Amino acid sequence: MRHEHFGRGFGGPGEFRVPVNIVKNDGSYDLFIFAPDRAKEEFKINVKGHELSISYALKSDPAEHKNWIRHEFIKTPFERSFMIDETVDAENIRAEYVNGILQITLPVIPGSEKPAHAIPIN
Known part of the structure; x- marks a missing residue:
């Protein structure tokens, strides 16, 4: 898995x-996204080429509830994107939403990872 795609969801001003x-x-990367009190049907997870995108969009506005005594937290739409490389088995990515955490498992194709090696300093 490579670095995060910096174009979207990286937290610019006001975002x-x-x-x-x-x-x-050993055999996967696991992403844990902290998103409490959401409906799993409102998440979208897509892979296009080498980009994995995760988004959440509200289908209804929770602020429309008229009987709030205090309303300090809101559910905010988001999108995060990550670059994945050829070692990830994109066809077998799995997702699960439990206790406010969206867990996405990206399995690694066995034997596809290159071994680590030391870089000499001159």
Whole structure:
């Protein structure tokens, strides 16, 4: 998996940036997106070429509830994009939404990773 695509969802001025944790396991990368109190049907996850995009769009406005005594938090739409490389098995990416965390598992194609090597400093 490569660096995050900096064009969208990177948190420019006034833009909401949903937090994402990424862990490398033996056979996959796992993305954990902190997005509590959302409906899983409102997430969209797409792969196009080498770009994985994750977005959330509200289908209804929670602020339209008229009986608020106090209304301090809101659900904000977001989009995050990440570049994936040829080691990711894009056909077998899985997603699960549990307890406010969207977990996306990107399996690695066995034998596709290049071994690490030391870089000498001159």
